[in-house]
Amino acid sequence: MAQKPIRIRDVAKRAGVSTATVSRALSNPELLTEATRETVFSAIRSTGYRVNRAARNLRTRQAGAILVLVPNLGNPFFSQILAGISEVFGESDLSVLIADTKDHATAGKRVVDYFLDSQIDGMICLDGALSDEEIRQFEENGVNGRIVFACEWKHGSSQPSVRSDNGQGARLAVRHLYELGHRKIAHVTGPQENVLTHVRREGMLAERAELGLPMRDEWIIRGDFSLESGRAAAEKILSMEDRPTAIFCASDQVAFGLISTLKTRGVEVPGDISVVGFDDIELSEFYVPALTTIRQDRHALGTRAARLLLECIHAGDAIDNKHSEPVMIDVKLVVRQSAASILQETGIQA
Amino acid sequence: MAQKPIRIRDVAKRAGVSTATVSRALSNPELLTEATRETVFSAIRSTGYRVNRAARNLRTRQAGAILVLVPNLGNPFFSQILAGISEVFGESDLSVLIADTKDHATAGKRVVDYFLDSQIDGMICLDGALSDEEIRQFEENGVNGRIVFACEWKHGSSQPSVRSDNGQGARLAVRHLYELGHRKIAHVTGPQENVLTHVRREGMLAERAELGLPMRDEWIIRGDFSLESGRAAAEKILSMEDRPTAIFCASDQVAFGLISTLKTRGVEVPGDISVVGFDDIELSEFYVPALTTIRQDRHALGTRAARLLLECIHAGDAIDNKHSEPVMIDVKLVVRQSAASILQETGIQA
DNA sequence: ATGATAAATGTAATCGATTACATGAGAGAT
DNA sequence: ATCTCTCATGTAATCGATTACATTTATCAT
Numbered sequence: 001m002a003q004k005p006i007r008i009r010d011v012a013k014r015a016g017v018s019t020a021t022v023s024r025a026l027s028n029p030e031l032l033t034e035a036t037r038e039t040v041f042s043a044i045r046s047t048g049y050r051v052n053r054a055a056r057n058l059r060t061r062q063a064g065a066i067l068v069l070v071p072n073l074g075n076p077f078f079s080q081i082l083a084g085i086s087e088v089f090g091e092s093d094l095s096v097l098i099a100d101t102k103d104h105a106t107a108g109k110r111v112v113d114y115f116l117d118s119q120i121d122g123m124i125c126l127d128g129a130l131s132d133e134e135i136r137q138f139e140e141n142g143v144n145g146r147i148v149f150a151c152e153w154k155h156g157s158s159q160p161s162v163r164s165d166n167g168q169g170a171r172l173a174v175r176h177l178y179e180l181g182h183r184k185i186a187h188v189t190g191p192q193e194n195v196l197t198h199v200r201r202e203g204m205l206a207e208r209a210e211l212g213l214p215m216r217d218e219w220i221i222r223g224d225f226s227l228e229s230g231r232a233a234a235e236k237i238l239s240m241e242d243r244p245t246a247i248f249c250a251s252d253q254v255a256f257g258l259i260s261t262l263k264t265r266g267v268e269v270p271g272d273i274s275v276v277g278f279d280d281i282e283l284s285e286f287y288v289p290a291l292t293t294i295r296q297d298r299h300a301l302g303t304r305a306a307r308l309l310l311e312c313i314h315a316g317d318a319i320d321n322k323h324s325e326p327v328m329i330d331v332k333l334v335v336r337q338s339a340a341s342i343l344q345e346t347g348i349q350a
Numbered sequence: 351m352a353q354k355p356i357r358i359r360d361v362a363k364r365a366g367v368s369t370a371t372v373s374r375a376l377s378n379p380e381l382l383t384e385a386t387r388e389t390v391f392s393a394i395r396s397t398g399y400r401v402n403r404a405a406r407n408l409r410t411r412q413a414g415a416i417l418v419l420v421p422n423l424g425n426p427f428f429s430q431i432l433a434g435i436s437e438v439f440g441e442s443d444l445s446v447l448i449a450d451t452k453d454h455a456t457a458g459k460r461v462v463d464y465f466l467d468s469q470i471d472g473m474i475c476l477d478g479a480l481s482d483e484e485i486r487q488f489e490e491n492g493v494n495g496r497i498v499f500a501c502e503w504k505h506g507s508s509q510p511s512v513r514s515d516n517g518q519g520a521r522l523a524v525r526h527l528y529e530l531g532h533r534k535i536a537h538v539t540g541p542q543e544n545v546l547t548h549v550r551r552e553g554m555l556a557e558r559a560e561l562g563l564p565m566r567d568e569w570i571i572r573g574d575f576s577l578e579s580g581r582a583a584a585e586k587i588l589s590m591e592d593r594p595t596a597i598f599c600a601s602d603q604v605a606f607g608l609i610s611t612l613k614t615r616g617v618e619v620p621g622d623i624s625v626v627g628f629d630d631i632e633l634s635e636f637y638v639p640a641l642t643t644i645r646q647d648r649h650a651l652g653t654r655a656a657r658l659l660l661e662c663i664h665a666g667d668a669i670d671n672k673h674s675e676p677v678m679i680d681v682k683l684v685v686r687q688s689a690a691s692i693l694q695e696t697g698i699q700a
Numbered sequence: 701a702t703g704a705t706a707a708a709t710g711t712a713a714t715c716g717a718t719t720a721c722a723t724g725a726g727a728g729a730t
Numbered sequence: 731a732t733c734t735c736t737c738a739t740g741t742a743a744t745c746g747a748t749t750a751c752a753t754t755t756a757t758c759a760t
Binding site: 017018019020021024031032033036055057058059060061 | 737738739740741742744745746747
Binding site for chain 2: 050051052053054055057058063064065073074075076078079080082083086087090091095096097098099100103104107109113116117118119227230231253256257259260263264282283285286287288290
């Protein structure tokens, strides 16, 4: 019961014009007379014609799609970014493909192949941990001008990117804890090679130095943004003789893993230890205690990156990589319940 | 600096064969002599040839992609399902498009257009709330055989679907609470028109009846799976004179919203009120208290649906809709901390 | 040796839209 | 009345792979 496919030729016949005219009505309507344009459109409507993407893509040498490369689709952090991206591309006529870096690694797929197979016209990469080999393949095949990084980026690369002001976020977190009276502040980092891990740690150290806060090696605990690593960090902290009074986590998930484990072991948050997260995912507001955290505007990260990519694609080789400096998105401190004044902890009142 | 595109013709020339032979080497290698096959493949390797998808799609009248329609990309519940889906399609050579129903509604897009524009060969629909109008369009355009529902489904439709055993899940939840000694059990539902809302509510009522539990109208609280609706439900419960001792929520998110609000208002969970969720998203284990909930195997939902769709696509019009009965995925009760024996609550010991 | 059959490969039409180039009609200048 | 020039539209080549059909070659029976 397949429908009879309606071709541009059928529309042309119906409208009494050539296929060229129909095609122009679609892509450059201003070239046509008011009258013919009307005739053609009414023919299109009455036949229910829809352009065949494959044919168009073949002829125009475009793919009509872009790819979003996500480090881990299972992480709720990315959902709002994706929503922002698909919102923008929903208005263009580009479709959005989504792939998980994890799947790739296991399946031995090369990202550059999406370009080489002309499956995509561009890519938004949410994963800064692409191998150098893959980056080299991008350069080699001249697809660099059609890649935008968002959230994460490749360290030292000049590729266009959209990012939160992570350093500032870290400083806000530390300062907030400082203002609450905390001096012994620990930090659970992200994965070792991650750019975000780096800038957030640096931001924290900078603010710390500025405030003249003490520092110990054991206060920097290696994590990887995951719930599980939050749990592991909690174990470390529980085993310390002299525990920090506050902990700044590199992600909200880490904070959840941490808090949940601490509380299970009888350590109260924020009673005994204050915790600040990073990201402000939806759930943070409804955690117990509601999480004090640094908000990243994930939706904006998505839409800005999407628009930037659209520019790159439309510019083509014309402008090339003039978007060298990253687009920065402001972050802000969201004060909730998980970090409290140290006075409450010790019971000392002024 | 665009790369010279290598066409099948170039490979043919290099290998000293016709384009037909090269094409066969790729799609039906068994038709060729060992020798020519070797020659062709080595020519492919040395030229770095990659097939042009647009050309292939045009000729074969396929799209080379499938669509996953998600009710709300921002909901972490779907991430694992998506991961499962992209895992399966990563092995086929179909790409995965993802679209959010919300965007569609606002942009006034029609889902069926993806098919009509030959952008997709099939679709996995995670949204059971498609309008009748849209369903009609599917039938009208003969694309019904290429649609698989997952998680949710269209009530009364015979379209292939993969779903959790929601009724059983609800029964398990109620029974668990019953066994803990609870008799006054409330339920926060999903959105009114949702199929899951319906079957979960029915399952709950059935188990309740079987156990001879009392029932009051105010114990059925309307929600919509969201954190916010959990908060609203909590407000309702707080305002009741005679509060239920346990609450079964239609989703984990609802449970979080509920618990967080109850605790903020000084009602302890599970001390004063026990709560059971539904879904078992990653975070549930790390909530405070760790959430007792019904686990849906989201990854399996994704992979099963993906494989089912692959079958449908390969079968073509041949088998048509023989997958009439839904694929059921088992759920199980995961006991954690949010639901406790009622004895603890009242302080009465046996 | 010859014809029949099967297996491997080649030839060329085809998928459907786009667009460079060609054509024709009308406006305006002389 | 004739010549230009412009603007709207038509003609047909093209994008690159697939595949029905044609042709060649090899295999085998008689």
